[in-house]
Amino acid sequence: MNKLIIQKKIQFNCFLFMLSVFMASCVSNKKIAYFQDIQTINKAKLDSAVIFTEPIIQTDDILSISIFTLNPQSGAVVNQAASAPLLGGNSATTSVQQQSTGFLVDKNGEVELALIGKIKVAGLTTYQARELVREKVSIFFKEPTVQLRFANFKVSVLGEVNAPSTYTLPNEKVSILDALSLAGDLTIYGRRENVLIVRDNEGKKEFARLDLNSSNIFNSPFYYLRQNDVVYVEPNKRKVSASNSAQIQTIGVIASVISVIVLAISNFK
Structure with missing residues (x-):
């Protein structure tokens, strides 16, 4: 009689174990x-x-600004400030910080270009800022081409x-x-x-x-x-349920092992 009761307990524990696994895997x-x-x-x-x-440029943004002129050496003078690395964001494949290059928009909403000076770009779109930079650069260079986008x-x-x-x-x-x-x-x-x-x-x-x-x-x-x-x-709630299910599964396994040990001892007697 005792053996039959123990066997039923083992079967019940196994049932609870399989039920917990099934419930954890059910997703609507x-x-x-x-x-x-x-x-x-x-x-x-x-x-x-x-x-x-288009998004609006804000303070602390980093802008990639490239200026091309008929004289490549002249454009290089303006662009050289952007070659200095600035601490920027992360790449699309890692969360480790890396360095970005570009022109930092300062607390006054301005970027500073070599020879050109400070230009206020905060509050503008990248298109508006590009046209403004082109206008400023045209004072010093003939027919400049300007590329401007967010670097961060x-x-x-x-x-x-x-x-x-x-x-x-x-x-x-x-x-x-x-x-x-x-x-x-x-x-x-x-x-x-x-x-x-x-x-x-x-x-x-x-x-x-x-x-x-x-x-x-x-x-x-x-x-x-x-x-x-x-x-x-x-x-979602399934995340919590899954965590609880893992604990239930562990308890079920322990209970099953104990039941098997008890049954083995009973048979030995």
Whole structure:
């Protein structure tokens, strides 16, 4: 009789162990697929999707400015200041800090170019700043060509993604989907319906929540990211359940081992 009871206990412990494993592996597809309502949206809604606007240059940004003239040596004099390394952001594949080269926008919103002097660029788009620099350079050089872009356009992606890091990008047109792609997409435990965006707008923090399960994301002013935006993906309840399941599995294994030992001792007697 005692042996039968012990065997039933062992079977029950094994059942609990298999049940905990099964529950931890169960994931609803309804919370994984992106843009689940994409089949039902109409053309009018698509046409109203947010339009990309160029980001605004702010203080402490680093700009890559290259000036080309008919005399290459003359342009080299202006560009040489950009060859000095400045502490910038991180590459698109690592979170280790590295050095960036470019012209730092100082606290007055100005960059200083050799021979040209200080030019106020804060508050301008890169296109507006490029035209302003071209205008200033034209005083000294004939028919100059100016290239200007962000050298430290970076976004940080944190939380339940496969590769959390800070990413420095060569392109200033970056969407939330681009950033998540760089970070290797969300893990199975990421909350797709509540992705947080933290934005620094002239010293003030702005917050937004985006639902990746809905096509409404395309209408959000936070769909396109700005430099220094932070994307945070919260863990869902399954993350907590998975942690608890690991503990339950451990307890189940220990209980099973103990039951087997007890049964062996009973048989020996």
